[in-house]
Amino acid sequence: MTRAPLPVALRCAIAALVLGFLLLPGAAQAHIVKGEAIGFVSGFLHPVSGLDHIIAMVAVGMWGAQLGRPAIWVLPLTFPLVMAFGGFLGLIGVPLPGAEIGIALSGVVLGAAVLSQFRAPLWLVATIVGIFGLFHGHAHGAEMPPGHNPLLYSAGFVLATGLLHLCGIVIGLLHRWRWGGYVIRAGGGAVMAGGLIFLWQAVT
Amino acid sequence: MAGGALRIAAVAIGLAALPAIAHAHLVVTGMGPIYDGIDHFGLSPEDSIPVVALALFAGLRGPATARLLLAALPLAWLAGGMIAFSGAAAPAIGLSVATAVAFVVLGGLLAANAPLPPVVSVAAAAALGLVRGFADLSGTPFSGGHLLTLAGMGASVFVVFALAASLTLPLKRFWMIVAVRVGGSWLAALGLLLAGWVWRYGARAF
Numbered sequence: 001m002t003r004a005p006l007p008v009a010l011r012c013a014i015a016a017l018v019l020g021f022l023l024l025p026g027a028a029q030a031h032i033v034k035g036e037a038i039g040f041v042s043g044f045l046h047p048v049s050g051l052d053h054i055i056a057m058v059a060v061g062m063w064g065a066q067l068g069r070p071a072i073w074v075l076p077l078t079f080p081l082v083m084a085f086g087g088f089l090g091l092i093g094v095p096l097p098g099a100e101i102g103i104a105l106s107g108v109v110l111g112a113a114v115l116s117q118f119r120a121p122l123w124l125v126a127t128i129v130g131i132f133g134l135f136h137g138h139a140h141g142a143e144m145p146p147g148h149n150p151l152l153y154s155a156g157f158v159l160a161t162g163l164l165h166l167c168g169i170v171i172g173l174l175h176r177w178r179w180g181g182y183v184i185r186a187g188g189g190a191v192m193a194g195g196l197i198f199l200w201q202a203v204t
Numbered sequence: 205m206a207g208g209a210l211r212i213a214a215v216a217i218g219l220a221a222l223p224a225i226a227h228a229h230l231v232v233t234g235m236g237p238i239y240d241g242i243d244h245f246g247l248s249p250e251d252s253i254p255v256v257a258l259a260l261f262a263g264l265r266g267p268a269t270a271r272l273l274l275a276a277l278p279l280a281w282l283a284g285g286m287i288a289f290s291g292a293a294a295p296a297i298g299l300s301v302a303t304a305v306a307f308v309v310l311g312g313l314l315a316a317n318a319p320l321p322p323v324v325s326v327a328a329a330a331a332l333g334l335v336r337g338f339a340d341l342s343g344t345p346f347s348g349g350h351l352l353t354l355a356g357m358g359a360s361v362f363v364v365f366a367l368a369a370s371l372t373l374p375l376k377r378f379w380m381i382v383a384v385r386v387g388g389s390w391l392a393a394l395g396l397l398l399a400g401w402v403w404r405y406g407a408r409a410f
Contacts, residue, residue, distance in 0.1 A: 073382045073385075073386065076386050076389075077315060077382075077385060077386050077389045078389070080389050080390050080393040081315075081389050081392055081393050081396070083393065084392070084393030084394070084395075084396035084397050085396055087396065087397050087400060088396045088397065088399055088400040088403075089400075090400070091397070091400025091401060091403060091404050092400055092403040092404060093404070141397070141400055144397075144400075144401075150397075150398065150401040150405075151249055151250060151303075151394075151398060152249065154394050154397040154398060154401070155249070155253075155394055157397065158390045158393045158394045158397070159390065161393075162386070162390050
């Protein structure tokens with residue numbers, strides 16, 4: 001059974017509609033006042049608003065999945081704590097020189113670790129991830145604006161960070177298949193390339 | 205016939221014009237003091253999140269510990285509220301710090317699945333209940349209505365604690381326990397951020 005093709009006019013209309021939506025001005029900004037910790041949603045969106053943070057968080061999950069137990073659950077357990085400690089330092093105004101370079105380096109190093117399937121003792125893995133978590137957390141903490149509900153804002157922030165790790169772990173579980181291993185390593189390469197771009201931007 | 209219709213219309217218009225408040229909606233009547241207490245607990249994450257965290261921890265520690273805390277936490281909450289009725293006051297910054305500390309400690313206990321002795325667990329529950337019960341009713345004068353509000357809070361604490369503890373009591377699979385512990389680490393992380401907010405903005409942080 002073959003389907004009859006859509007009429008040309010209908011296809012043109014659908015294409016025009018799609019193009020029209022793409023051209024719509026995207027910044028509605030109807031509810032959340034920019035730069036304020038309004039609540040859960042603005043906190044949730046904060047970690048996912050920067051690609052440099054996203055690739056590092058996902059890479060942590062992917063590396064943990066590659067390493068298997070216990071790293072696969074120790075890293076998501078410890079990283080938010082270390083990152084929150086960095087956020088605490090940022091909030092109270094303790095300076096951390098070179099934070100942007102550290103964040104960019106996290107993409108390079110974590111991406112390279114995933115790409116090369118680098119295996120190391122758990123303490124070393126946790127230390128590497130912890131140091132980078134400190135940089136990420138400090139940047140977030142220093143940028144956190146005053147607002148109406150810091151508790152809900154922080155809850156959204158922590159939850160988004162944890163879910164990014166979870167995304168990385170789920171992607172990392174592909175390594176059970178041969179082709180999946182290649183996909184993950186390619187993902188690590190992409191993270192490393194992204195980290196190099198951010199590093200270039202940070203030092204120039 | 206026309207006269208009857210006119211009379212009915214006149215009565216209907218008269219009834220419609222009566223100046224009376226319907227009292228049919230909650231905006232007029234309110235929820236009542238018990239439901240106010242339940243609402244307050246449910247709508248205050250600084251109350252409900254630590255209770256859930258402590259309950260999950262108690263469930264992981266086993267039924268004996270969970271039963272002890274199920275009794276200790278609501279009783280301490282009621283005691284804290286009664287202390288607040290006495291007119292005792294605490295600085296707002298102190299309550300903010302206590303909230304952040306509660307998140308860090310309870311999250312840390314849950315993340316570590318710490319094998320605390322039951323006495324220490326009960327002491328932690330009592331401290332949480334006293335502080336939160338006091339914070340909820342701080343500055344509130346004693347009255348029958350406010351007592352019912354406190355009772356609503358205590359009942360909410362009991363029910364939520366029992367339900368949350370029952371989620372982790374039967375957990376045996378490694379991955380499920382790890383998931384709960386990861387949640388604990390997120391909670392501790394949240395507490396650290398709250399501590400930073402308090403440090404930066406003082407009592408007006410939250």
